[in-house]
Amino acid sequence: MLSEKLSALELSRLAVWVYDNEHAKIVWANQEALLLWKAQSRAELYARSYKDNSAATQARLDSYMRKVSSGEEVAEDWTLYPRGKPTTMTLHGTGVSLDDGRLGILFQAVVKDQSLDGSMVRGVEVLRHTSLLVSLLDENGDELFHNPTVLRTFAAETQFQSWFPETWQTILRTVSSGDRYQAELLVQTAAGDRWHLVEAQAATDPLTGKRGVLLQQLDVSQRRQAEELAESRSRLVAELQSALQLVETQRQEILALSAPVIDVGRGILAVPIIGELHDVRGAELLHRLLEAVSAQRARFVIVDLTGCANLDDEGARLLLRVTRSIALLGSQAIVTGVAAQLAKAMVQAGVDMTQLVTLRNLRDGLDYCRKLT
Numbered sequence: 001m002l003s004e005k006l007s008a009l010e011l012s013r014l015a016v017w018v019y020d021n022e023h024a025k026i027v028w029a030n031q032e033a034l035l036l037w038k039a040q041s042r043a044e045l046y047a048r049s050y051k052d053n054s055a056a057t058q059a060r061l062d063s064y065m066r067k068v069s070s071g072e073e074v075a076e077d078w079t080l081y082p083r084g085k086p087t088t089m090t091l092h093g094t095g096v097s098l099d100d101g102r103l104g105i106l107f108q109a110v111v112k113d114q115s116l117d118g119s120m121v122r123g124v125e126v127l128r129h130t131s132l133l134v135s136l137l138d139e140n141g142d143e144l145f146h147n148p149t150v151l152r153t154f155a156a157e158t159q160f161q162s163w164f165p166e167t168w169q170t171i172l173r174t175v176s177s178g179d180r181y182q183a184e185l186l187v188q189t190a191a192g193d194r195w196h197l198v199e200a201q202a203a204t205d206p207l208t209g210k211r212g213v214l215l216q217q218l219d220v221s222q223r224r225q226a227e228e229l230a231e232s233r234s235r236l237v238a239e240l241q242s243a244l245q246l247v248e249t250q251r252q253e254i255l256a257l258s259a260p261v262i263d264v265g266r267g268i269l270a271v272p273i274i275g276e277l278h279d280v281r282g283a284e285l286l287h288r289l290l291e292a293v294s295a296q297r298a299r300f301v302i303v304d305l306t307g308c309a310n311l312d313d314e315g316a317r318l319l320l321r322v323t324r325s326i327a328l329l330g331s332q333a334i335v336t337g338v339a340a341q342l343a344k345a346m347v348q349a350g351v352d353m354t355q356l357v358t359l360r361n362l363r364d365g366l367d368y369c370r371k372l373t
Helices: 007-011 031-036 042-046 055-069 118-129 148-154 168-176 221-258 279-296 313-328 340-348 362-371
Strands: 015-020 025-029 074-080 087-097 103-111 133-138 143-146 181-189 192-204 211-219 262-265 268-272 300-304 308-310 332-336 357-359
Touching: 015 031, 025 031, 025 042, 031 042, 031 103, 055 074, 055 087, 055 103, 055 148, 133 148, 143 148, 148 211, 168 181, 168 192, 168 211, 192 221, 268 279, 268 362, 279 313, 300 313, 300 362, 313 332, 313 340, 332 362, 357 362
Parallel strands: 268 300, 300 332, 332 357
Antiparallel strands: 015 025, 015 103, 074 087, 087 103, 133 143, 133 211, 181 192, 192 211, 262 268
């Protein structure tokens, strides 16, 4: 039994307890530990649950479990809060077998002078709970200290060289030359690949006075992802705009080919319409045609419908609008190639055919114009 195995520690003047990390409970404690934890009894202390530990605290405890599992001992300063009262101490931890065969941690606490500089104690606590990854390394890159965020991020892999297999030597060389290293690097963490802003600079180990390296890391993955998403969207918008511009260019070319404005000389323009005449084509045709009439001072414009496949009511009204616009510029419009079906559609649309000069084909239209020039 655990109580029998640890009976000699009942008389220790140090607070001693056994912590079950898996169940987040204290499973054994001596009398001094009851006083430190301000517990009314062992049963009351053993009933407490520590499952609401902060992520930083749990990361430290998980790290201790890995170390004591391999036979190591741990010793670190802690600030505990029994009944809400902060108490600073050095905790020494070793592995101990629990009654069911699992491994727990045997803690012995050396309470520090509570008159310590408050700013120093607070600084240590901030360092342990910050989201920034902070490490102190020796000149070779070996671990001297990792804050809990480092332990939580990399889990069991705490070797600096394994975090940056391709750049760790560059980092150490930069710092040893007196410069500050800074870069954004892709790092393999317990959660997968993450982007870290990595900063390294020379520092001194306060325990030995030897030169070391202060390494700080900030996870910037979300910012990088946002930037990559914004860049991807910008590329997509640019590609879409380019595609739309190409489509518009092709549309203009198709419209121009399906209703070209041809200068046949002697102040005569010919416009053979191929396909259907609808509102979009009509507006485009009217724009190009009026520009050509003005620029070339044409006297006659022959609108040839021989290749016009269909003419609905809207198309017929558009044709009338085109001829009237030509007349407003002082030119005469001649319509040729009007098949019986097209003539019927124009009459049904209310187009007054008597207002138009209509001829059988384009050749007749050219002969008509040349006789008048």
